[in-house]
Amino acid sequence: MFELLDYPFMQRALLAALLIGVAAPAVGIYLVQRRQALMGDGIGHVALTGVALGFLFESSPVWTAVAVSALGAVGMELLRASGRARGDIALAMLFYGGMAGGVMIINLAPGGSTANLTSYLWGSVTTVSPDDITAITLLSAFVVLVALGLRRQLFAVCQDEEFARVTGLPVRALNLLLAVTAAATVTVAMRVVGLLLVSALMVIPVVAAQQVTRGFATTLAAALTIGVLVSVSGTATSYYQDVPPGATIVLLAIGVFVLAALLAVPLARLRTRRARAATPGTPPGSPPGSPPDAGSDPDPALTARP
């Protein structure tokens, strides 16, 4: 039926795309919730150093990338938690340090040059080897297990860290686990969309979903659906149209975001109308286009303040 499924390299590509379509938004949602949407980018740049180390030691770049980006992510989390460095400055150091380290090390590797990094920077899903697939499957299984299995706990920590500590949750351990999980996601995604676009797949499906959702669980489910949809269809499109898969996936995701954002306004109006119908006696008020809270709020809250 589908001609592209006849080729083993495309089977591997689509499987990799499917796995990353699930894993990236599953972790990304916590980073977005904590307003650390760019953390994936920071880790991606550090992973470049890891890839170059793989070339230097002539071992698998995926596993050295996992190790180095996990170290980077943990370092970032420790800096954030200590409050000693501003989040954006810590991130900037990682961006530049990771990039420069990668370029330096790859040129020290025997026969290595900056050209070796290209397929990791921009992704090259059609060259995924059977060994890569094993690594990608193992890493995504770990990521999905953590991100979905501990969703209540990670939600609580990212929503209100101090409260989470007072409930006795191991907040520091959960934060470090989230950092390592994000690092694993980045290395999984680097073969599919490339290190420079990794963060897009972690963030865009989530922000697209939340245009039309009201809860965390529904946002998570919608983000995973969008993630799988764009990564699989983007990979298929790249096969038929001979366009780069990473860029196709990201542009598709942005397309979904724009659609969702366009849907959000009429949806909010509909909800406001429904909420008003459900609570009789609510004074008509909010002008069209205002956020749903203004109209659906039955309490005379803001007017009654001292």
Add this chain to the structure above:
Amino acid sequence: MEPVISLTGVSAELGGQRVLHGVDLAVHPGEVVALLGANGSGKSTAVRAAVGQVPVSAGTLTLFGTPVRRFRDWARVGYVPQRSTAASGVPATVREVVAAGRLARRGLRPLRRADRAAVDLALDLVGLADRANDAVDALSGGQHQRVLIARALTAEPEVLIMDEPLAGVDLASQRVLAGTLRTLVADGVAVLLVLHETGPLQPLIDRAVVLAHGRVERTVEHPAGLPESPSCHPADAAEPSAESPLRTGIL
């Protein structure tokens, strides 16, 4: 009877500055104790120290007789942080936020049916059962405050520690809150709360402790005659964002 919360000569520092100077305070089972005082008097620091979020530099602070540093039985403590007006990056429903409080009993295990029942009960108690599936961002200040209280109550705590539960809360919600507290106190729950103004909570308060510059200025038993709004600028109660930078709560 052993106090639920006990501070003996407690001092604490924030950013190298001493904020509390030898504070003594005790809350016994079933008691409602209010901490009053002007901005910067150390009230919030005192309650954050009581929940282990500000280290104690001198003196002893115990929860149920255990020093706070070694205290692990957090399900017995319900904490209601100061409400933050900043929205979270991802929407969440009222039920989802309230359910987070139940993790004090479940830890790293998933929630079960009994936990969902506890969440329903807490939502009912604060009068938000019909808003359970609404986004928290769509709530008024008073309703949001009730969400944070419900979140603390899902763990079925023996003491409720609240930081400025009336700040930015409309009168209707203040009355709901007073009713909720009355029910809890009747069930034997102890309450320690930071207040700018006693408002409709006044009849419930057994003891008011007034802090000034990190010291206990005076203690008033059954403070019927206390001024409604002790030594604070009226704008503080109306505009929570104008308060100290120590706000926590929903990010």
